[in-house]
Amino acid sequence: MFTSSHSAARRRALGAATAAALALTLVACGSSSESSMPGMDHGTKPSASSTPRVTPSTGGMPGMDHMADGSGLSDTEHGFRLTSRDMTLPAGGHAAYRFTVTGPDRKPVTDFAVDQTKRMHFYAIRADLTGFQHIHPTMAEGGAWTARPASLAPGSWRLFASFTPDSGAGRGRALVLSRTVTVPGAAARVPLPAAASTAETDGYTVAVKGKPMAGMAHPLIVTITRNGKPVAGLQPYLDSYAHLTAFHEGDTAFAHLHPQTKVNGDHGGPELSFHAELPKSGNWRLFLQFRTGGKLHTAALTLHVG
Structure with a gap:
C-alpha cells in the first residue's frame, strides 16, 4: 500500500516537472528572434522598454551611397533622396550637373526654405x-x-546638396x-597640408583658435x-560675415560650422565666432569664405580634431 502510494506520488511529480519544462521551452521559443539562420542576430535581446527603436536604412547595395550617417555621405536620408543621371563630368569648363531631390512620397521636392539667403x-x-x-x-x-561647377580637375569628386524642405513631412x-x-x-593626388592655425589668401591672414573634440x-x-x-570691414555674405565649411580627410564627410557673430552692416571682423x-576625429580641411570690397575670398587650412 505504501509502495503503491509512493509510486503514484512519484508519477505525479514527474508529470509536473515535464509540464514545467515544456512551458519553459514554449516561452523561450516565443521570445526568441525570428531570424535563426547562421550569421543572423538570434541571441537574447533586451526588452522593448530598454531598447531604442531604430529605423533601418533604405538601401544597401554595394557601392551605393545609401548609408546615412549624419555627415552628408549618403544620397538618402529620412526618405529624401538625391538623384542624378550624371555619373561623369568633363574636366575644365563649366560642366552642368543636373539633379533632383525626391521626398518620402518619391515625388520631386519643389518647396524649399530659404537658408542663408538661398534655397x-x-x-x-x-x-x-x-x-x-x-x-x-x-x-x-x-x-x-x-549646378555648374567650374574648372574640375580629373579624379573622383563628391557633390553635396544642402537644403531644408518647406512643406510636407520633412x-x-x-x-x-x-x-x-x-x-x-x-x-594627380595632392597631399593634404599639415594642420595649421593660420592660412593666407589674397593678402589676408586667417587665424583659427580652438581645439574641438x-x-x-x-x-x-x-x-x-x-x-x-585687424580687418574690421567685412561685408555680409549669405547673411553672415563668413561662411565656414569642413570636410573630413579620407571619406570627405561634410560639416557646416554655424556663425554666431551678428551682422551689422559692413563692419564685420576682425574676430568671428x-x-x-565635428563628428569624427582626424584631419578636417576648413574653407572660410568672406567678402571685402565686393570681392569674395576663400581661405583653406587643415584642422586636427582629437
Missing part, C-alpha cells in the same frame, strides 16, 4: 580635399536643379545629401588681419 547650397570637393566650390544652383519648374528638417562623380583624365560642441574663433592689422561640432 539650395551645393558643394563640390575632390577626394583629396582640393578644388572646393560652393555653388548656388538653379531650379526649373518641376524640381529639376542644375518641413524644417535641414538635410545634406551627396553623390559621387568621376572626372576622366590623369588624376570629436562629437562635442566647441567654439572656434576666427580672426582676419591684413599686413598685421563659430559653433563647431
Whole structure:
C-alpha cells in the first residue's frame, strides 16, 4: 500500500516537472528572434522598454551611397533622396550637373526654405580635399536643379546638396545629401597640408583658435588681419560675415560650422565666432569664405580634431 502510494506520488511529480519544462521551452521559443539562420542576430535581446527603436536604412547595395550617417555621405536620408543621371563630368569648363531631390512620397521636392539667403547650397570637393566650390544652383519648374561647377580637375569628386524642405513631412528638417562623380583624365593626388592655425589668401591672414573634440560642441574663433592689422570691414555674405565649411580627410564627410557673430552692416571682423561640432576625429580641411570690397575670398587650412 505504501509502495503503491509512493509510486503514484512519484508519477505525479514527474508529470509536473515535464509540464514545467515544456512551458519553459514554449516561452523561450516565443521570445526568441525570428531570424535563426547562421550569421543572423538570434541571441537574447533586451526588452522593448530598454531598447531604442531604430529605423533601418533604405538601401544597401554595394557601392551605393545609401548609408546615412549624419555627415552628408549618403544620397538618402529620412526618405529624401538625391538623384542624378550624371555619373561623369568633363574636366575644365563649366560642366552642368543636373539633379533632383525626391521626398518620402518619391515625388520631386519643389518647396524649399530659404537658408542663408538661398534655397539650395551645393558643394563640390575632390577626394583629396582640393578644388572646393560652393555653388548656388538653379531650379526649373518641376524640381529639376542644375549646378555648374567650374574648372574640375580629373579624379573622383563628391557633390553635396544642402537644403531644408518647406512643406510636407520633412518641413524644417535641414538635410545634406551627396553623390559621387568621376572626372576622366590623369588624376594627380595632392597631399593634404599639415594642420595649421593660420592660412593666407589674397593678402589676408586667417587665424583659427580652438581645439574641438570629436562629437562635442566647441567654439572656434576666427580672426582676419591684413599686413598685421585687424580687418574690421567685412561685408555680409549669405547673411553672415563668413561662411565656414569642413570636410573630413579620407571619406570627405561634410560639416557646416554655424556663425554666431551678428551682422551689422559692413563692419564685420576682425574676430568671428563659430559653433563647431565635428563628428569624427582626424584631419578636417576648413574653407572660410568672406567678402571685402565686393570681392569674395576663400581661405583653406587643415584642422586636427582629437
